[in-house]
Amino acid sequence: MGMFDFLFGPSKQERFAQLLMDRIRQAGETKEIVFHKEEFQLRFYENGEEAGVANLNNLYAEYCSIAKADRNEFLSQATRALLSYRKEVPEDFEDARHDVRPVVRSKAYFEMLRLEQHFRGGPPLNLPYVDVGQHLLAAPVYDLPESIRAIDQELLDTWGVSLYEVMEIAKQNLEDAEFVVGVVGEKLYALASGDSYDAARMLLIDHILEFKLEGDPVAVAPNRDSLIVVGSDDEDGLAMMLDLIEQSISDPRPISAIPVRLIDGEWETWLPPQSHPLYRRFREFEVQSLLGEYEEQKAMLEGVFEEEGIDLFVASYTAIQRNESGEIFTYCVWTRDVNGLLPKTDFVLFGDPGRLGTVASATWDKVEAIVGDLLEDLETYPPRFRVSEFPSEEQIEKLGHDERIGA
Incomplete structure (x- = not known):
């Protein structure tokens, strides 16, 4: 036990994990259960071999969101769910x-x-x-x-x-x-049946096409228990959608705050054009969603690399907002002599520990065009690219400095 554990006791997350492990063992689980703090996971082992993983982030968020009087029953339900593999x-x-x-x-x-x-x-x-x-x-x-x-x-x-x-x-x-569809002001359709399948009802295309909308259907599924649909040409409906996203994005079991638009029977990722009065709010939710996913991915990778002894740096997905325009940009840093994993961002900054400031900055598309052969796509989501070699001086010169992100 470390000094801070001795002084302050285990964290709330650790206490939750211990409560859940105790319940699982009491229910008859014979596998060894180990709590991994960094990844916030329970790992199950049988005969020394890993035999299952339970990620606790969503369970803990839901546990914290309910009344204390209901938490005992929630732990029982979570235990039954985790043991359902039997x-x-x-x-x-x-x-x-x-x-x-x-x-x-x-x-x-x-x-x-x-x-x-x-x-x-x-x-x-x-x-x-x-x-x-x-x-x-x-x-x-x-x-x-x-x-x-x-x-x-x-x-x-x-x-x-x-x-x-x-x-x-x-x-x-x-x-x-059976499921319930609510209509708000004849502009917004909301599905919230509470059966954990409301988000999936965006796949019921024939039902979606029956909604009376201005323009193409635009849908967002902030979490498993909600689906919001409005028309792409309905500014009032889109504003209502944004308000509901803001209310529900912090709910347990999140999915995404990034909308999709129904085109020829297929859902496509969608944002309104930059000239649209609501573009900035949609863009903020897009970046917020990706930032959360990249942070979770980074924490997972860093925990794995520490345990497995893998020397790879996991670069951060960072967002900034210009004061004068309110425009949001994302960027990552590619550093000389560092084997790393880059997120896909709007811009890439190039750093050299031996030189002051950034030596180059460019859009992702420009980086791919000039040094794409140095990027190894891991073909995962959110996207990550492995880099082990720094661009040459000639390539750095071609990349230049993009004034929108700073030198």
């Missing part, structure tokens, strides 16, 4: 088909698990999904009374069905379930 999923798809559902999540939901497995040298995580714009995914799950179970490629192979087939059946099951 329940067998039918091997015959005909026995399982009525309980498959679709979910919509941030791509970070799966991709951070994949990235962690990659750097730990574990077996590849094969969780199939469909892109929903740039930042969201849709995936099939098996619905259990206490939780939902992700469906991996191995289970699809056992069932003998494709991702497309199971998603079509999952969407039909979701459509057959």
